[in-house]
Amino acid sequence: MQNGFSTGICSVCSEGGCFDGVEDGGWSRFLHGEYTVEVAINDYLDIYCPHYEDHLPQERMERYILYMVNYDGYTTCNHHMKGFKRWECNRPMSPNGPLKFSEKFQLFTPFSLGFEFRPGHEYYYISSPHPNLGGKPCLKLKVYVKPTNDSLYESPEPFLTDDSSGGWALTPSLWLMLPLLLLLCPS
Numbered sequence: 001m002q003n004g005f006s007t008g009i010c011s012v013c014s015e016g017g018c019f020d021g022v023e024d025g026g027w028s029r030f031l032h033g034e035y036t037v038e039v040a041i042n043d044y045l046d047i048y049c050p051h052y053e054d055h056l057p058q059e060r061m062e063r064y065i066l067y068m069v070n071y072d073g074y075t076t077c078n079h080h081m082k083g084f085k086r087w088e089c090n091r092p093m094s095p096n097g098p099l100k101f102s103e104k105f106q107l108f109t110p111f112s113l114g115f116e117f118r119p120g121h122e123y124y125y126i127s128s129p130h131p132n133l134g135g136k137p138c139l140k141l142k143v144y145v146k147p148t149n150d151s152l153y154e155s156p157e158p159f160l161t162d163d164s165s166g167g168w169a170l171t172p173s174l175w176l177m178l179p180l181l182l183l184l185c186p187s
Contacts, residue, residue, distance in 0.1 A: 049089030051098030
């Protein structure tokens, strides 16, 4: 703690342990949008909200809304550009310590509102000051999901090809397999 403010902003946790991201001295890179965290599938990114133990005037306590945005939203620090709210840091004097939010980087999520991540892609987070507290800096974080060795499951989305046959290019090979299938099926 420094001046009652929790300086740890994020940490990445994986099977090998945890790495603390922004600590004392890392603020300048974080404020200028040059902070990148590299994660793997099934890693967690923990976000710690500003927390104050000392009593300060309300206007001096930081409150942020954190958004996941596209690249344009990241470069302009505009959450209205295909961005959506992920978390809100709105309890800087919480008696239980700083609010902590976790993002799990996974290919598939069982939750309808969960987010699925693709290896080899970058994801962008920005902060916006609480609407009542204008004039605070926009914090930016870029997260790079490392490619995996198992390329079979790297993309949960179907990928498009330039095949203009509409699938008819597969028809001859299917006709060749029909006699084999008829032999295997009991009559």
